[in-house]
Amino acid sequence: xxxxTLEDIAQKAGVSRSTVSRVVxxxxxxxxxxxxxxLEVIRSTGYxxxxxxxxxxxxxxxxxxxxxxxxxxxxxxxxxxxxxTQGVAQACNQHxxxxxxxxxxxxxxxxxxxxxxSHRGSLDGILLQTGQIGDHLIDRLINSNMPVVIVxxxxxxxxxxxxxxxxxxxxCNAVSHLIRLGYQRIAMITGPHNSTTSxxxxxxxxxxxxxxGRRVDEALVAEGDFTEAxxxxxxxxxxxxxxxxxxxxxxxxxLGAMRAAREAGLRVPQDVAFVGFDDLPxxxxxxxxxxxxxxxxxxxxxxxxxxxxxxxxxxxxxxxxVIMTTELIVRESCGASLRR
Amino acid sequence: xxxxTLEDIAQKAGVSRSTVSRVVxxxxxxxxxxxxxxLEVIRSTGYxxxxxxxxxxxxxxxxxxxxxxxxxxxxxxxxxxxxxTQGVAQACNQHxxxxxxxxxxxxxxxxxxxxxxSHRGSLDGILLQTGQIGDHLIDRLINSNMPVVIVxxxxxxxxxxxxxxxxxxxxCNAVSHLIRLGYQRIAMITGPHNSTTSxxxxxxxxxxxxxxGRRVDEALVAEGDFTEAxxxxxxxxxxxxxxxxxxxxxxxxxLGAMRAAREAGLRVPQDVAFVGFDDLPxxxxxxxxxxxxxxxxxxxxxxxxxxxxxxxxxxxxxxxxVIMTTELIVRESCGASLRR
DNA sequence: GTGAAAGCGCTAACAG
DNA sequence: CTGTTAGCGCTTTCAC
Numbered sequence: 001x002x003x004x005t006l007e008d009i010a011q012k013a014g015v016s017r018s019t020v021s022r023v024v025x026x027x028x029x030x031x032x033x034x035x036x037x038x039l040e041v042i043r044s045t046g047y048x049x050x051x052x053x054x055x056x057x058x059x060x061x062x063x064x065x066x067x068x069x070x071x072x073x074x075x076x077x078x079x080x081x082x083x084x085t086q087g088v089a090q091a092c093n094q095h096x097x098x099x100x101x102x103x104x105x106x107x108x109x110x111x112x113x114x115x116x117x118s119h120r121g122s123l124d125g126i127l128l129q130t131g132q133i134g135d136h137l138i139d140r141l142i143n144s145n146m147p148v149v150i151v152x153x154x155x156x157x158x159x160x161x162x163x164x165x166x167x168x169x170x171x172c173n174a175v176s177h178l179i180r181l182g183y184q185r186i187a188m189i190t191g192p193h194n195s196t197t198s199x200x201x202x203x204x205x206x207x208x209x210x211x212x213g214r215r216v217d218e219a220l221v222a223e224g225d226f227t228e229a230x231x232x233x234x235x236x237x238x239x240x241x242x243x244x245x246x247x248x249x250x251x252x253x254x255l256g257a258m259r260a261a262r263e264a265g266l267r268v269p270q271d272v273a274f275v276g277f278d279d280l281p282x283x284x285x286x287x288x289x290x291x292x293x294x295x296x297x298x299x300x301x302x303x304x305x306x307x308x309x310x311x312x313x314x315x316x317x318x319x320x321x322v323i324m325t326t327e328l329i330v331r332e333s334c335g336a337s338l339r340r
Numbered sequence: 341x342x343x344x345t346l347e348d349i350a351q352k353a354g355v356s357r358s359t360v361s362r363v364v365x366x367x368x369x370x371x372x373x374x375x376x377x378x379l380e381v382i383r384s385t386g387y388x389x390x391x392x393x394x395x396x397x398x399x400x401x402x403x404x405x406x407x408x409x410x411x412x413x414x415x416x417x418x419x420x421x422x423x424x425t426q427g428v429a430q431a432c433n434q435h436x437x438x439x440x441x442x443x444x445x446x447x448x449x450x451x452x453x454x455x456x457x458s459h460r461g462s463l464d465g466i467l468l469q470t471g472q473i474g475d476h477l478i479d480r481l482i483n484s485n486m487p488v489v490i491v492x493x494x495x496x497x498x499x500x501x502x503x504x505x506x507x508x509x510x511x512c513n514a515v516s517h518l519i520r521l522g523y524q525r526i527a528m529i530t531g532p533h534n535s536t537t538s539x540x541x542x543x544x545x546x547x548x549x550x551x552x553g554r555r556v557d558e559a560l561v562a563e564g565d566f567t568e569a570x571x572x573x574x575x576x577x578x579x580x581x582x583x584x585x586x587x588x589x590x591x592x593x594x595l596g597a598m599r600a601a602r603e604a605g606l607r608v609p610q611d612v613a614f615v616g617f618d619d620l621p622x623x624x625x626x627x628x629x630x631x632x633x634x635x636x637x638x639x640x641x642x643x644x645x646x647x648x649x650x651x652x653x654x655x656x657x658x659x660x661x662v663i664m665t666t667e668l669i670v671r672e673s674c675g676a677s678l679r680r
Numbered sequence: 681g682t683g684a685a686a687g688c689g690c691t692a693a694c695a696g
Numbered sequence: 697c698t699g700t701t702a703g704c705g706c707t708t709t710c711a712c
Contacts, residue, residue, distance in 0.1 A: 003460070005705055016683045021707060029681055048455050051462040052401060053705030055392035056688050063440075076422050077623045082415055085425075089443040093452055098462070100403075101441045103429040112433055115388050120343070121689090122391040122438070228624050255624040282623055283417045284568050284595040345689055356699045361691060369697055393689030396704045461705090 004047045013041045024049055055121075064088075064097045064308060065123040067113075069104040069130060069137055074226060078252055079280040080297055081129075084151065087301020088127060095309055097124070110137060118144040125308040127151060133194040147311035149304045149320075153196045161311065161320040163304050167197055170293045170326040171204025171247065172211075174275045177291075177328055178245045179212055181339045183273060187220040187243035189234040189253050201249045201277065217241070224253045231256025239264055244272055245334070251276035255286050258333070269335030279329050288332030295326050344387045353381045364389055395461075404428075404437045404648060405463040407453075409444040409470060409477055414566055418592055419620040420637055421469075424491065427641020428467060435649055437464070450477060458484040465648040467491060473534040487651035489644045489660075493536045501651065501660040503644050507537055510633045510666040511544025511587065512551075514615045517631075517668055518585045519552055521679045523613060527560040527583035529574040529593050541589045541617065557581070564593045571596025579604055584612055585674070591616035595626050598673070609675030619669050628672035635666045 006024075010017045015034060022030050023038040030038075041047075055061050066088050068081065075081045085101070092099040102117060104110050117123055118141060125147035130138060133155045141148050142160060150162035178186050188205045191198030202221070209216050219241040224230035231253030238246065239260070246261075248254035254276030258268050266272050268288060279294035307320050330336050346364075350357045355374060362370050363378040370378075381387075395401050406428050408421065415421045425441070432439040442457060444450050457463055458481060465487035470478060473495045481488050482500060490502035518526050528545045531538030542561075549556050559581040564570035571593030578586065579600070586601075588594035594616035598608050606612050608628060619634035647660050670676050 003705095006707095007705080017706080018684080018708080019682060022682090025707085031681060034681080048459050050396075050705050051456075051459070052392060052395035052399075053461075053688090054707075056390075056396045056690085057705075057707040059392075059688070059707095061392060066441075075426055076419060077621055079416060079623065082417075082422055085441070086415055086443060089441055090445070093443075093449055096452075098456060099441045101406075101425070101429055101439045103426060103433075105430070109433055112436075116391075116438060119388050119391070121393075252623050259624070259627075281417055283419065283592050284599070284622065284624060284626065286624065287599075343689095346691095347689080357690080358692080358700080359698060362698090365691085371697060374697085390689050393704090394691075396706085397689075397691040399691095399704070 003050070004045055006049070009038065009041055009045065009047050012045070013038045059121070061120075061122055061124050062097055063100050063123055064092055064305065065100045065102055065117050065126045067102045067104065067117060067126055067128045067137075067141075069110070069128075069135070070132065075103065077228070078226060078250075079282060080278065083280055083297040084129065084301050087298040088305055089301070091302040091305035095305065097305070097309070104137075114140065117141070118146065120146060124312045125149070127304050127308060130154060132192075133196075145316070147308055147316055149308045149311070151300055151304055153200065155196055157319075157321075159319055161307055163300055163307065163322040163324065165295045165324050165326045167200035168204040168207065170295070170328075171201040171249075171277070172208040173204070173326075173328050174277070174293050175205050175208035175247050176211075177330070177336075178247065178273065178275060178334065179208060179214075181245075181273070181334065181336060183245035185217075185220060185241070185243045186245045186247060187222070187238045187241065189222050189224045189231055189238070189246060189248040189257055191224060191226050191249045191253075193223060198249050205247060224249070224256075226250050226253060228252050228256035228259075232260045235260035236264075245274070246272060247275045249277055251278040251280065251282070251290055251292055254290055254292070254333070255282075258286065269333055269338065273335040274333040276333075286333075291331045291334035291336065292329050293326050294329050296324050299324060343390070344385055346389065349378065349381055349385065349387050352385070353378045399461070401460075401462055401464050402437055403440050403463055404432055404645065405440045405442055405457050405466045407442045407444065407457060407466055407468045407477075407481075409450065409468075409475070410472070415443065417568070418566060418590075419622060420618065423620055423637040424469065424641050427638040428645055429641070431642040431645035435645065437645070437649070444477075454480065457481070458486065460486060464652045465489070467644050467648060470494060472532075472536075485656070487648055487656055489648045489651070491640055491644055493540065495536055497659075497661075499659055501647055503640055503647065503662040503664065505635045505664050505666045507540035508544040508547065510617070510635070510668075511541035511589075512548040513544070513666075513668050514617070514633050515545050515548035515587050516551075517670070517676075518587065518613065518615060518674065519548060519554075521585075521613070521674065521676060523585035525557075525560060525581070525583045526585045526587065527562070527578045527581065529562050529564050529571055529578070529586060529588040529597055531563075531589045531593075532565050533563060538589050545587060564589070564596075566590050566593060568592050568596035568599075572600045575600035576604075585614070586612060587615045589617055591618045591620065591622070591630055591632055594630055594632070594673070595622075598626065609673055609678065613675040614673040616673075626673075631671045631674035631676065632669050633666050634669050636664050639664060 153164045222234035224234045235257035276292040279292045493504045562574035564574045575597035616632040
């Protein structure tokens with residue numbers, strides 16, 4: 001089945017290449033009769049334009065890159081990435097873009113991948129999941145004057161478009177909820193301190209406490225890295241400070257922390273309450289169900305793709321910021337039903 | 341920063357386009373002096389060849405498509421997909437291929453995506469995750485004479501290359517283990533009956549039982565769909581038949597089943613033992629740790645990519661089959677430590 | 681409305 | 697070893 005070309009279709013339809021091209025691309029200026037005839041030939045022959053040729057001539061690749069750096073182990077277990085990926089994939093489909101996936105685990109990966117993504121001609125635009133201090137991949141990409149949308153607030157936000165939730169408000173909300181329930185020693189398990197996400201959530205924790213005239217006790221703050229194991233160890237560490245409630249910067253860490261609490265003979269939520277962050281469906285649902293902040297990760301994907309396509313179509317111009325909304329989901333782990 | 345072309349480099353280096361092309365593509369037949377000079381110009385200018393042009397001229401896209409159909413909900417929660425994806429991504433990186441990700445949730449998605457993947461020129465080859473009866477996407481793809489490698493045994497295996505484990509042997513192994521431990525009423529939670537994976541594992545279950553002269557009791561077999569919830573409900577159903585051990589066709593289903601068992605007041609493994617399948621790291625590790633069959637999902641990715649590249653380079657010819665090895669991992673949930 | 685013609689930037693024979 | 701010469705299949709002015 002030798003592949004057909006525009007030329008072949010043109011011949012069969014008795015028109016010129018240009019006309020077929022117009023029909024294929026849905027341009028105006030084609031009479032209904034001709035359009036119909038051409039369309040029929042295309043349908044009956046099963047013709048599809050050659051993407052490489054189209055890309056070369058139009059200087060567009062119709063491909064969006066999703067770049068996920070530094071995530072080897074987390075990508076495996078955190079439901080965040082599959083959700084984001086799925087959201088992006090779905091949106092790409094809808095807009096007739098192809099999704100290129102670039103997982104960058106090591107510096108070498110980055111060097112290998114960079115030329116392939118930094119260049120217009122292979123990609124029309126880039127979605128970059130990040131939010132790490134000193135993540136100079138962002139700068140490199142911005143300098144390459146590719147349209148780029150960051151998922152998560154970048155540390156240097158000047159001139160870049162990004163999409164995020166208001167992590168500070170959301171975290172503040174979560175902690176305020178615990179305060180309202182009457183907890184006195186509210187601990188926090190943060191993410192890595194070089195992640196903007198974690199920084200913002202920690203700020204929310206501080207704000208909630210100070211707004212109510214409370215003091216932040218550093219003994220009640222422990223750092224994790226968004227893995228279950230890190231939540232577990234952070235909690236073991238926190239146990240000495242005897243928290244009666246814990247706000248974890250992610251659900252997964254909250255689960256690890258709950259495991260540590262139980263191991264220490266504490267009941268959840270009677271002896272220690274938990275609130276997490278994310279509210280993504282987990283492979284095995286926790287018991288008790290987790291009170292948490294819901295963020296629309298799947299929707300991030302769609303929204304990010306739309307911003308990006310807009311930048312691709314209309315030039316980069318002023319950076320866009322989209323802040324999506326979060327929601328406190330009250331379940332058992334915070335003890336709300338017991339305390340009210 | 342107007343992008344440079346081969347021509348520009350040729351001029352600056354005082355050679356012809358072809359020579360630069362040869363250098364870029366690492367061909368022989370270039371004198372060391374010239375090569376060095378050209379390389380230097382390329383380095384100093386930061387030149388990168390235009391992929392679209394290269395693709396058009398060479399009739400290669402240097403892109404591999406990973407196609408995952410019918411997986412909307414499972415993709416979210418089952419660690420299988422992130423692992424596979426990561427393995428494929430890593431391998432693509434290594435071999436200088438770009439990875440295109442195509443998630444197909446609905447029939448409409450399929451129609452939209454198909455033209456983009458079935459055509460040489462957008463993709464050099466396809467990796468298709470599947471194994472469903474009547475999955476006619478396989479046939480369509482095979483007919484499009486694209487190089488295709490299936491991940492998982494396809495139902496009609498004639499003429500297609502695929503990579504899989506021996507699910508039958510592995511399942512037989514798992515169940516034999518339970519038999520050796522002395523369990524009398526060994527149940528199975530299967531996957532959907534239209535999945536080859538599940539069919540094979542069920543066959544292994546049957547074989548293990550009949551090999552030991554046991555009869556298969558249909559009351560001890562329940563169907564799930566690889567989700568936690570389905571494991572839970574399957575187990576609730578099985579409880580009536582009072583199994584003393586359960587082999588689940590996936591870890592996630594085993595976890596759901598364990599949840600149901602506990603809810604019914606049964607202890608694991610004292611009252612009912614469990615063996616799963618997969619052994620992929622989970623966001624929140626189960627308690628007790630799961631005895632399971634380990635399959636090298638991450639490695640599937642690498643192996644599949646290598647077969648595919650071989651097919652791309654050397655033509656499709658005879659279909660390849662790669663069967664990777666599995667391993668029984670004995671932990672607590674099967675009660676081995678109690679019974680021995 | 682439609683066609684002719686000039687590329688898009690690169691690869692790959694083919695000469696020399 | 698190197699340069700010349702055709703394309704790859706499509707888009708897009710520019711005439712008519």
